[in-house]
Amino acid sequence: MLKGHCFCGNIIYEAGHSPSFETNCLCSICRRTSGAPLVTWFTVPIEDFHFISGSPSIFKSSAHGTRTFCPDCGTPLTFSSTESPSSIDVTTCTLDDPENLPPKDLTMAKYKLSWFQLGDDLPVYLEGHEGEDT
Numbered sequence: 001m002l003k004g005h006c007f008c009g010n011i012i013y014e015a016g017h018s019p020s021f022e023t024n025c026l027c028s029i030c031r032r033t034s035g036a037p038l039v040t041w042f043t044v045p046i047e048d049f050h051f052i053s054g055s056p057s058i059f060k061s062s063a064h065g066t067r068t069f070c071p072d073c074g075t076p077l078t079f080s081s082t083e084s085p086s087s088i089d090v091t092t093c094t095l096d097d098p099e100n101l102p103p104k105d106l107t108m109a110k111y112k113l114s115w116f117q118l119g120d121d122l123p124v125y126l127e128g129h130e131g132e133d134t
Contacts, residue, residue, distance in 0.1 A: 002044075004095040006070035011056050011077060015090055016048025021129060022092065022101055024122070027108035029061050033069075034076050037116040040092040040103050041079065049078070049088045105129070 002015040019042040030039040056068035056077055068078045079089040092098050105123040118124070 002095060002101070004090070006054075006056075006073055006075035006077060006094060008070060008073035008075075010072050011054035011070045011075070012052040013077070013090070013094075014050050014052055015042075016044045018048070019044055019101060021089075022104045023129075024103045024106045025108050026106060026112045026116075028111050029065070030108075031111075031113075033061060033067060037113050038106075039076065040098075041089040042092050042101055043087050043089050046080070046086055046088050049090065 001017060002019065003013070004015070005012045021041070021043040023042075024038045024040050026038050031037060033039075054070070057071040058066060058068050061067045061079075064082045066080050067076065069076050075094060076091050077094060078091070080087075092101055092103070095101060103122060105125060106118065107125045107128055109124045110126045112118075
C-alpha cells in the first residue's frame with residue numbers, strides 16, 4: 001500500500017499497490033493550483049484510494065475536474081474527472097516515499113512554459129497519454 005500526507009500532516013491517505021500513468025503534467029491548471037511549472041501525478045483505481053485522517057477541501061478546477069487540497073497547509077492532493085470516474089490522480093510528491101514512484105513521461109507538453117527546460121529523456125506527449133509523442 002502506498003501512503004502519503006500533506007505538508008502539515010493533517011491529511012493522511014493510502015493508495016493501492018497498482019499505480020499507473022506516472023507523469024509530469026505541464027498544463028496551465030496544474031501550474032496555477034500548485035504554483036510550480038509542473039505537477040507529478042500517479043493514478044490508482046478510485047476504490048483503492050482512501051483518506052485515512054483529516055478532511056481535504058474540494059474545488060472544481062474545470063468543467064470535468066475536481067481537486068482536493070489540505071485546508072490547513074494548502075498542499076494539493078488529488079485530481080478526479082467525470083471523464084474517468086473509475087480512477088483518481090494523486091500528487092506523487094505527497095507520498096511518504098516519492099523516490100519509489102518516478103514519472104515515466106511528460107503530458108500536456110503543448111502548455112509548457114517557454115523558460116522551463118526539460119532535463120531528462122522521458123517520453124513527451126503534447127496532450128494526454130493519447131496524444132502524439134514529440
